[in-house]
Amino acid sequence: MKKHILQSRFFPLMCILLLVALSLPKPVEAHAYSASYTSIDIQESQTELTFTIDSLSLIELVEDIDTNEDEQLSQDELKEEEHHLEELISEMLVIDKNNGQLASTLESTEIEEIDRKEFIRFHFVYDGFAPGDTLTLMDGFFIDDSATNYVNLVSSSYLGEASETVLQGNDRTWSRLITEVQVDQGGEVAEEGSTGEQHKSTPGNSSSWMAFFKLGALHILTGYDHLLFLFALLLRKQTLKQYIAIVTAFTVAHSITISLSVLDIISLPSLFVEAMIALSIIYVALENIFRKEVKNRWGLTFAFGLIHGLGFASILKEMNLESNRLVMALFNFNIGIEFVQILLVLAVVPLLRYLQKLTYARSIVKYGSLVIVVMGSYWLIERLLF
Secondary structure (H helix, E strand, C coil), X not given: CHHHHHHHHHHHHHHHHHHHHHHCCCCCCCCCEEEEEEEEEEXXXXXXXXXXXXXXXXXXXCCCCCCCCCXXXXXXXXXXXXXXXXXXXXXXXXXXXXXXXXXXXXXEEEEEEECCEEEEEEEEEEECCCXXXXXXXXXXXXXXXXXXXXXXXXXXXXXXXXXXXXXXXXXXXXXXXXXXXXXXXXXXXXXXXXXXXXXXXXXXXXCHHHHHHHHHHHHHHCCHHHHHHHHHHHHCCCCHXXXXXXXXXXXXXXHHXXXXXXXXXXXXXXXXXXXHHHHXXXXXXXXXXXXXXXXXXXXXXXXXXXXXXXXXXXXXXXXXXXXXXXXXXHHHHHHHHHHHXXXXXXXXXXXXXXXXXXXXXXXXXXXXXXXXXXXXXXXXXXXXXX
C-alpha cells in the first residue's frame, strides 16, 4: 500500500517538474538534427555546386554572425560575414579531382524558407571534369559533434545521368567516376559500361540503398513526436492481436502519405501537419486517461498515421530526385523507418505487458499519459506560436 501511495505521488511531481522544465527559455545550443542539401552539376567546362544548410547550423558554426540574436540570418548579416562563410564551407565541403583538391568560387548566397525553417543556399563554381576523371566529395560539417545528427543529401548529374547518396555519421566521403556517354537513336543519353558512381571501399562507406536505409532509421530515431505517438497508442492494455493491428496500420498509413508527398501528388502546409501531429499525441493520451476501454485502435492509428507520413516525407522532398531513382530511394528510406520502428516495438511491448500486470498499472497509464499530454501540448504551442 505504501509503495502504491509513493508511486501515486511521484508521477504528479514528475509532471510538474516536466512542465517547469519545458517553460524555461531554451538556450541557443547545438540542435539535435541538422540537414543540408548538396546538388552538383558536372560539366567539362565547369562544375556548379549548390549547398543548402539551415541558418541555425551556421549560427552555431560562425561566432557572432547573428548580430541581433533572433536565431535567423538577414542579407546584411550574411553580407557582413560572407568571407568567413566562404572560408568555412570551402574548408568543410571539399571537392577533389583525381585526388587533388579544387579551388572554389562563391557566386551567390540566398535565403529561403523550407518547411518553416530558414535555409541559406550557396552557389559555388569549380573546374570541370572530363571522362576518366574521378570526383570526390568530402563533408566535414559537425564531424566531431556527437550531439548533432547531421546529414547531407547529395545529388549529382553529368550529361543527364543522375546519382545520389546520403552522407551521415562517419560516412562522409562519396566518389563518382566520370565516364564516356553516348546518345542512342532515340536521343537518350546513356553511359558506356559503368554506372558512373563509385563508392570508396573504406569502412563505413555504404551504397546508395544503404544510405537511404540509414537515413530512414535516423529520421525515426530523431522523430521524438512520432515515437511518443506510437508509445501512447501502446500504453493501454490491449491484446497482442490489437498491438499488431496498431503497428501495421501506422506502417501502412505513413507509407502511403510518404509516397504521395514525395511524388508531389499531395501537399499540405507544414504548419498544419506539425500541429496535427502534436494534436494526435494529445488525443491518444487523453483517450488513455478517460476511456474505460480501448479497442480497435487500428482505425484511429491509420487516420493519424496518414498525417505522420507527411512529416516523415519532408526531408526527401528537397532532394528533387528523378522519378526513376526516387522509387528505390523512397522504398529504402521507408524500410529504414520500419526496421527501427519494429525493433522499438519489440523492446517496448514486453515491458508494457509486465507493467500492466502490476497492482498500480492504472496509475502508470494515467500519469504516464499526463506526461504525454504535457509534451504534446508543448509541441502544439511551440509549432503554432513560434
